[in-house]
């Protein structure tokens with residue numbers, strides 16, 4: 001189990017004439033194959049590149065060289081662009097953070113109606129300052145895994161109405177951390193979600209959020 005619980009039913013069939021379920025595709029096309037067996041390595045190389053860029057002080061000549069290399073990579077990817085529903089990034093549930101390069105890489109350890117437990121490691125490029133994680137990246141991890149807890153609870157996609165993160169102590173980089181999210185209370189479409197982020201026994205941050213289960217066809 002990596003980017004999402006693999007034992008859950010992610011494919012929600014379309015009903016009536018609507019191709020949508022809650023504004024999202026009725027059939028969330030999760031996959032373990034799209035992008036091929038080495039797609040995860042590609043994402044990992046991109047993350048490593050971002051780590052290096054964050055800390056490198058390149059010469060102007062090296063900057064020129066890397067720009068030209070990157071232009072070549074971008075031109076290659078230009079030939080294979082698809083929509084969000086068919087891109088492996090975000091739908092490869094066998095990869096950390098579903099292969100989504102924009103998310104802090106997390107691995108789901110357990111997930112279901114009761115909530116989600118994941119390990120997450122903020123990368124060097126998630127630096128806020130003075131060697132620790134940027135608060136916005138901590139909030140991103142809570143948003144995605146809070147959204148996952150809500151989705152698993154209602155068996156449908158939810159949107160964040162509010163997300164409050166309390167930063168209780170510094171969040172280290174390059175350290176496996178434990179992130180937990182769960183639905184504390186449900187009132188019809190409203191899901192009140194709590195969460196915690198721990199470094200060992202130490203509480204780094206906690207979450208208080210409201211997610212709203214979307215109506216059919218709602219964006």
Ligand SMILES: CCCCC/C=C\C/C=C\C/C=C\C/C=C\CCCC(=O)SCCNC(=O)CCNC(=O)[C@H](O)C(C)(C)COP(=O)(O)OP(=O)(O)OC[C@H]1O[C@@H](n2cnc3c(N)ncnc32)[C@H](O)[C@@H]1OP(=O)(O)O
Nearest residue numbers: 004028030090091143144147148151158159160161162212
């Ligand atoms: C995305 C994954 C795709 C790939 C899937 C692959 C695998 C699947 C695996 C896992 C899925 C995992 C993760 C999911 C990932 C990500 C989660 C991230 C989610 C986001 O990052 S999403 C972006 C940020 N988010 C927005 O962009 C929302 C903008 N906004 C709106 O879209 C509307 O605002 C909306 C829909 C929120 C509500 O609108 P609405 O019209 O449906 O409902 P309405 O306004 O009537 O509110 C109903 C009741 O909630 C109360 N209420 C509403 N807002 C409140 C607030 N702020 N405070 C207190 N109460 C509030 C009302 O007071 C009323 O309460 P009452 O019923 O008691 O009167």
